[in-house]
Amino acid sequence: MSIETSLWQRSRRAAYEEITSVAMGLFLEQGFEPTTIDQIASSAGISRRSFFRYFGTKEDIVLGDLASQGELVLAALERIPPTVGPWEALREALHAVDALTIDPEVTLKIARMMYQTSSLRSRSIEKHLHWQALLVPDIRRRLGIAEDDVTNPAPAAIVASAIACLDAAGEVWVEGDGLADLASLYDQAVAGVRGTS
Incomplete structure (x- = not known):
């Protein structure tokens, strides 16, 4: 595994964990169904398209x-x-x-x-x-x-x-x-x- 690949994987994992943390905070605060993908993406500072690079569904x-x-x-x-x-x-x-x-x-x-x-x-x-x-x-x-x-x-x-x-x-x-x-x-x-x- 190259240094670049390892760095990319760590960056991807960090982004995944950050999105998860933001989303779970929203889910627990306001409920799963009322929380939208757009709201999660906005709160995590990413685009809707970027969200779907990490998750297939909410x-x-x-x-x-x-x-x-x-x-x-x-x-x-x-x-x-x-x-x-x-x-x-x-x-x-x-x-x-x-x-x-x-x-x-x-x-x-x-x-x-x-x-x-x-x-x-x-x-x-x-x-x-x-x-x-x-x-x-x-x-x-x-x-x-x-x-x-x-x-x-x-x-x-x-x-x-x-x-x-x-x-x-x-x-x-x-x-x-x-x-x-x-x-x-x-x-x-x-x-x-x-x-x-």
Whole structure:
């Protein structure tokens, strides 16, 4: 990597973080839907066209890291010994990337905004489907199912259920004003799905 490329990447990352910070401030102050892309661009000191160099949609500002977090979950999952069962491995991987750990004050505001905004919920589901596509092959191997055997729905069902449990736990956490432990709520959700509660 050349010095010029490295400098460009750092500059781009700094601009991305600045736009995100400005936008999140506006979202938390006046709400997601009332905040326009033009307002974000103006407040960040960039053009509308420049905004779209960094973000495909307004929703991506809030949920942009969710897709990349799926890659982190996969990397963590692949480091877990194959003898660890699928449910336990998924929990360990989520914990390894801090998906079950949150900063209560800021995260509560962001999560509340997400659960109350239909476009954010829809975009979140899209990104979780991306997680599912990433994680299913590892779970298929843990179940001893051949990689080319796509006839067994169990791996996809387990991953989809784990993601749904994370989402359900998050929603209950928000409804309880962030006072409960998110990891415990996730465990309760999984126990309910698995019939072990």
